Amino acid sequence: MAWLSWVVPPLLAVVVGLETNAASEKLPSWVHVSAWPVLGVLTVLSIAVEFARRRKRDGRSDEARLSDAANALAAAVASQWSRELSGLLAGRALPQPWSTTGRPVLPPAEDVLGPAPVEAWGGLRRLFRRVRAGGSGAPVIDVLRRAAIRGDLDFHGDVDDLAALLPRLPHRQVILLGEPGAGKSVLAGRIALALCGKRAEDDPVPVLLPLSSWRVGEESVRDWIKRRLRADYASPDVERLVDADRLFALLDGVDELPPGLRIEAIRLLGASGLAMLVTTRGREYTDAVRTSRSVPAKALVVELRPIGGADVEKYLSAGLVDGDPRWVPVFKRLRDQPDGALRQVLRTPLMIDLARDRDPDDLLGFTDAERLEEFLLDGVVPAAYPGDRKDKAGRRLEFLAGHLRSQGTFEFAWWKLHRALPSPSRTVGIGIGLMAAALTSVAVWLMVLPTVAGAGEAVALSLAVGCVAGLIVGSLASASEDHEPRRITTRMRGRRLDLAARLGAGAMRGTALGVVIGVVAGVVDTADLTGPALLMGAASGAVFGVAYGLVGWLETPADLVRAASPAASLREDRTTKLVRLAVFGLPFGLSAGLVLGLVAGPRVGLLDGIGAGLLGVVVGLARGPHVWTRFVVARVVLALRGELPWRLMAFLGEAHRLCVLRANGGVYRFRHNLLQDRLAGGLPRKKAAEPVPARSPARSRTRRAVTLTLIVLFSGTGLGIGLPVAGGLQAKCGLTPFDRDIRYLRGGFTYECVGVTDGAYDFSGDGTGISKLIESQNTAAVTGSGSYVRVAVLAPLAPRTFDSRQIRHALRGVYLAQRRYNASHSLKVKVLLANEGSTQAHWAPVVDQLVRMSREEHPLVAVVGLGASTRNSVASTRTLAAHGIPMVAATASELRADGLFQVTPPSSEFAAALRRSWTGPAPEYVLTDEPSDGYVESLRKEFVSAWGVPEIRNGERRDLPGCPAAMLYAGRREGLIRLDDHFAAKCGLGSVTIGSVVTDLSWRTPDRTRSRLIYATPADPSGWSKAPESAPPGFGDFSKEYSGQFGEPPGDVFALLHHDAAEAAFAAIGAALGEKTPKTIAEVLRTVGVNGATGTFSFNRNGTPARKPIPVLTEPGRAPDRHPYLTR
Known part of the structure; x- marks a missing residue:
């Protein structure tokens, strides 16, 4: 079916072109002219890039690709074991002597050595060009030569000797026996490092793999090795090394397999023909051979020998002060009782190392070897976690050990932590479903529901939709298969054509998907079956496809062996998951935010874009993979149950630093299997719970189709509902959907109409009369013979900060000042009502409008009002000051900005x-x-x-x-x-x-x-009306004008203060712009005198009023303040 990748992109381009033509009736003519040529060029480029990518990929020879894979794998193995063994090799390492086993498990010598003549061993003479110091006391070459001549298998030596011997054996097969704690795994790692160090270009690559992960009977040895290589080393070519016999398999732990599978495993290993070193415990291997009555016919069987007493004394006394007597009784016991419990225990590197950290006197109190071993193992956790921490750390390590034992493995892979949960699939599904439900509920709340229903209905609907989404996503997550961790790589070398091909294909397919979504949206939106939804779907689909192609290029399987630590592999997978979620979220959020921002304003666009982005994240959660999210769910559940800590990876990292655990690339293991078994207690072991086999291609295709269908329906329905609702938002303000001056914006849990009007719109709902009066003045100013400028009243013109009565009185004061000014000046003033919201929360879009107006014809030259002294008003005044717009505040008294003047002291x-x-x-x-x-x-x-x-x-x-x-x-x-x-x-x-x-x-x-x-x-209009002799000079005329126009006296300070603010601004406009040499309005305001309703005053250098009266009154029994305080 590879031909589809060549045919589909052109077909998609044709479909996109047809849909673009069908939906572009209202587009400019240049779109019709350029659409088809552009699509044709894109199609040709897509095919050319795909062809170049395939030709480059297929042009390399198989041998070159195998050599590159072998070299990369060797480098990864060397890096892994250099890092793992650095602590051991940097210090005083215990020797690990070995020799051919004396157990009845050896095949005939001629089967192991083959029929090669004595001369064939000449290479070994050159290889072993040294004489051992100590140990057997005889040159190794003599031993090998005698074995070749006599046909026996009398081999012995150290780690380097075994590493030299392995590739020289005819069949390159060795089985290494050793008791628990003898250091079999460490020796295998040292051999891997030694072979990598001496490896020539065409030599096999050593790879150490734990046999506990082999599904014996379900997969062959070679298939299992390929699977582990794919998972651990993240290279598409590395598994081909197995078929090419370019691999030296170091297979650790036959004894870690369930007893019933060991015989079959040994048989399959012997028949595999692989070059290999297999490690196992001696007794378990002997029992398996005795039961099966056969042995691997071509494998040399060697065994780790106990460490000599002299080496034990050297290791235990290393680092002590010369003459320190504490270990003398221990050394004496070792020499005097060579068959005693102490000597039986201190024969392996593990027990010797554990004994070094204990009090020597404690070691002398045991006569039973098993009890002494248990004592040494029980001391690991208390020694690592002294004080009160040992109990809590011990319980958590016991849980971890028990979990690993119940899974039949010795490796802790963080991406399999969910298996420690009760009912893992169900628990993970519930956890991820709850995430999706919460995100969906928040997204729906942020988007359209609060605009079409009351608060109660909005909550109910958002929760209902969230529950449905949670069920869908949780079910998909519960049924999904296991995956290995992933990572993001940005390496460009050799990948440029692949990037171009993925972006091109993603753009084509994403655009086609967007067209389908647009069609669905157009069907749902029965009120508008024209082109916006279709065009928006195509545009967002193109963005989505490009982003998805980019992530497909960035994302690769994690190299679990090269990983610096398990925490590093977790961070890589978490980054990958977040990038994937962003790829799903950003196109939805950006497309919805841009369209709705144009329709209903930037604040609605921002909030609804966030909501749509969250819905995209939910789609990403549904699609998976769920490696990191499963880990998060498992960690939270286990932490709530008290079985593991909240900061699990930090706890495991500390245990690794304290040598309780050891890291092997992306996984942890206990320091030794004996320690895991001791911590796990008597919990039963079962066969390793590996990931289920990969699902059939047909089932995977079905799953992808279902997910794609959900995406199309979900996105199209949301778009179809969102577009008409966005228009409905504007209808709530009594305006057209594309009105850019008045917008319906959210404030907390409610919406309100904000923006700038010339009086045609009444924000408060209680001042229609005064709004119409201002509109009439503005109409006269615009239609008159002279020119005009604009002045805005920026304030919370919807009731909350100010009530409806205060807003109405404030606008009346501004209107009187405007009418008086326009009647006496040729340069008229048009007053704009700029509502920044009932709590001034929407100041930003309104101020942006005012700033734009300051650069237009008939510019905005001043702003008055400014509301109360809140954080929002501070921000708005600073923004206006930054654009050089002068301001006169009416009631606000604590604002400070350049070009700001205050009527209130x-x-x-x-x-x-x-x-x-x-x-x-x-x-x-x-x-x-x-x-x-x-x-x-x-x-x-x-x-x-x-x-x-x-x-x-x-x-x-x-x-x-x-x-x-x-x-x-x-x-x-x-x-x-x-x-x-x-x-x-x-x-x-x-x-x-x-x-x-x-x-x-x-x-x-x-x-x-x-x-x-x-x-x-700031003013006493009631008292001044009753006692005119105590009133400022300008109050009487203002009061008469006010009463004559509105049929009532000015009842509060809002009419007076806003009148005086407007009066000051108008006076400065007349003085500044009416002269032959115009000054700035701010310059005039610093010198102008204002004969206002609240007094005759001017402004100080800092913009505060000078010589302004401040009445002080007493209630009850108020009397006018006949001698008010005058500001400085």
Whole structure:
């Protein structure tokens, strides 16, 4: 079926071209002209690149590829065992003498040595050009020569001798026997390292493999070796070395196989014809041979000899101070009782090494060898984890040992940890399903559900969809097959054509998939069967396909042998998994975010793009593989059960550093099998639980088809619903779906309409009349004979920070200033209403609009209002200042930026005014309320500085010390209302005096008079209306104009402050732009005098008002402040 890769890309290109033509009625004409030529070029390039890639891949000779694979494998083996044996070889290593076994398991000498004449052993004479010092005392060459002449098998030597002998034997087969702890695995590793060091170009490559992973009877020896090479060394050509007999197999641990399989394993190994060294325990091998009554006919059988007493004494005394007497009794016992328990135990490297870490006196108290061995093994964990850690570490290591023993293996592979779970497949499926359910629920919540239903229905629907997704993904994960870890590689050498081919094929196939998704979306979206969904599907599919092709090129099987550590292989697979999830998530997120951002604004695009990206991640979770995610589930479950630590890999890494475990590439093993068996106790062993055989190609294709179908349906349905809903968002604001000025954006769990209007749109829902008045002024300014500029009222124009009454009054004040200015100036002002959201949270897109307007014809030249002094307003003023747009704040008093001027005095002036006019008992403390924004913090600081009293933060009413005679409050209106009610309930009406700064006292009605309130305020319209003689000069005219226009007096400070802010900006515009030599508006604002409704004032160098009156009032029984404090 390889021809499909040549035929499918052109067919896909044709399909994409047809669909593009069909869906491009509204596209520019150049698209029709260029679409087909571009697609044709892409098709030709795709075929050419694929042809070049195959020709390059197939052009190399088999011999060259085999040589490259052999050299790469030899380098990996040498690196692996250099790293593993570095500690042993760097220190004082115990000798490992060996000799031909004396057990009745030897085949005839002529079968092992073959019919070769004596002269054929001349190579051995040159090879063994040395004389051993110690040991047998005879040159090895003499031994070999006698064996050849007499036809016997009397061989002996050390590790180097065995490494030299192996490739010289006619059949290159050796079986190495040894008792538990004798160092068989270490010797095999040293032989592998020695053979790699002496290897010529065409010599076989030594590879050490644990026999415990062989499924005896289910696969041949060669098939098993190929499988392990594929898994451990991650090379497509390395398994071909087995068929070419370019491999020297070092097979460790026949005794690690279940007893019932050992005889069959020995028979299959003997019949395999492989060059090999097989290690096993002597007794188990003897029993198997006795039972089968046959031996491998061509294998030399050698056995590790006990380590001599002199070598034991040298090793145990190494590193001690000369004359140290502690080991003298032990050495004496070894010499005096050569058959005693101590000498029987201290015959193997393992026990000798363990004994070195124990108190010598403890070794003399045992008369039974088995008890002494158990004592030495039991001391490994306490010696590694002293103090309180030994119990917890011991329990965890016992669990790990028991798990490995129950699995019939001595290797801990982190990617198989899920097998330690109860019902592994079901538990993993539940865990990954819960991940998918949580991600889907969050994604749905972020996207469309909160826009079409109430909060309760949105939660219910998101949970329902999440549950369905969790069931689907969990079922797929539960039924998926095991995989080996993967890694990401960015090596370009020799892979450029492969990269180009994958990207080209991915783009073609991804575009076709996107077209199908677009068709599904168009069918679902019955309100619009035109081209947007189709084009969006094609575009996102192309992005998806390119990204998927890139990941296919980046991702390769992990080299578990070259891995620096198991933790390193885990990090590589985790990175691979995250990249795969990103490949699924980013195309969905980017395409949805871009389209919905254009339709409903950048904030909606961002949030819905995140939601769509999360849905893509869910698709990635469903597809797998699940190596890292399975490990995460298993680690969490086992940690919750208390069987393994949360930081499992850190714990295993520490155990490796403490020599409790040893690392072999990407896997861990206990220091010795005896230690694992001792920690595991009496748990039964079973046959190794290897991964199930690979599923049939037909089943894999079916699974891929099902996954692809789910992706198409899931994506198309989401796109089909998302596009019309995005238009519905705009309809909620009463606008067209593609309106760019007013947008429906999410704020917390609710949505609101934000943006910029000329008055045609009413954000608050309670000020339609004033919005229409501003719109009429703007229409007159635009249609008149003169020119005009624009000024924006940037504020929270939807109720929350300000209520509807305050918003309405503020806009009335701006309107009066605009009408008065336009009536007397040829350069008109068009007022824009810029709503940054009820909590000012959506300031960013609105400010971006204003910045763009400052560069257009009839530019935006100033901004007034600016809301309250919050973190959001600080950010918005800094952004406007960075673009050189002058600002006049109305109610905000604690904003600081270049080009910013404030009508309301700063907190320091309010505190000074309140301090000057204070009457009655002195305040006992300052209460700071939440939210602690810039205004609250500034007011708190000034109160503490002016009165020198302690402070209580965060408004914890229950912690207030009793009923104070007087106190100061730094906070906003809502907190002051709660504080007033608190003192009334706890202390009685009128018993506490509260000092504060208040801009609106409309809530303080006669039936809500609780405490005595002394407060400073930026204006007193009610008092000034009752006592005109105490009012500022400009208030009277403003009050008459206001009452005449709106039929009521100005009831709060919002109308006055916003009027004065607009008045200041308009005055500066007239002075700056009306002159022959225009000045900047900011320059004029620094010098202009404002005859405002709240007083006649100018601005200081820092933008604060100078000579501005601050009334200080008392409730109840308020009287006008006839001698108000004047700001500096």
